[in-house]
Amino acid sequence: MAHSEQYERGLRHLRQAFPDIEERLSDVIPHGELGRRTVEWIYADLHGRPQLGFRDRELVTITVLTTLGGCEDLLADHVELGRKAGLSAEEILEAILQCAAYAGIPRAIQASRRAVRTLHDQGA
Numbered sequence: 001m002a003h004s005e006q007y008e009r010g011l012r013h014l015r016q017a018f019p020d021i022e023e024r025l026s027d028v029i030p031h032g033e034l035g036r037r038t039v040e041w042i043y044a045d046l047h048g049r050p051q052l053g054f055r056d057r058e059l060v061t062i063t064v065l066t067t068l069g070g071c072e073d074l075l076a077d078h079v080e081l082g083r084k085a086g087l088s089a090e091e092i093l094e095a096i097l098q099c100a101a102y103a104g105i106p107r108a109i110q111a112s113r114r115a116v117r118t119l120h121d122q123g124a
Helices: 005-017 021-028 032-046 054-068 072-084 089-103 105-121
Strands: none
Touching (some): 005 054, 054 089, 072 089
16 A cells, blocks of 8 residues: 655654664554554654754653653653654653653653663663
């Protein structure tokens, strides 16, 4: 099945961080309609906007996922994306610490635990 131009733009954006995205796609993006819309809307449309760069968007995403709580698997994916986008381990952990003041200590602890484990797995 051929994909839309919008979907292909989203994949091009994801390839910047993951050159092997086609091989990893089923592990990172959900299947079916939700997966297609995730690639098209988030990675083609939102990430394609010039107002924020990839690095800044990943920092925002990490803080939002920390604040939401219960998103630790997605948080781990975005910690990895954030590192590939140029965020340091210290910046990621500092952003999570900042969330503690506004989202609560328990959510920040859960996010910090997952981020530290992901950063450790990456050798950071």
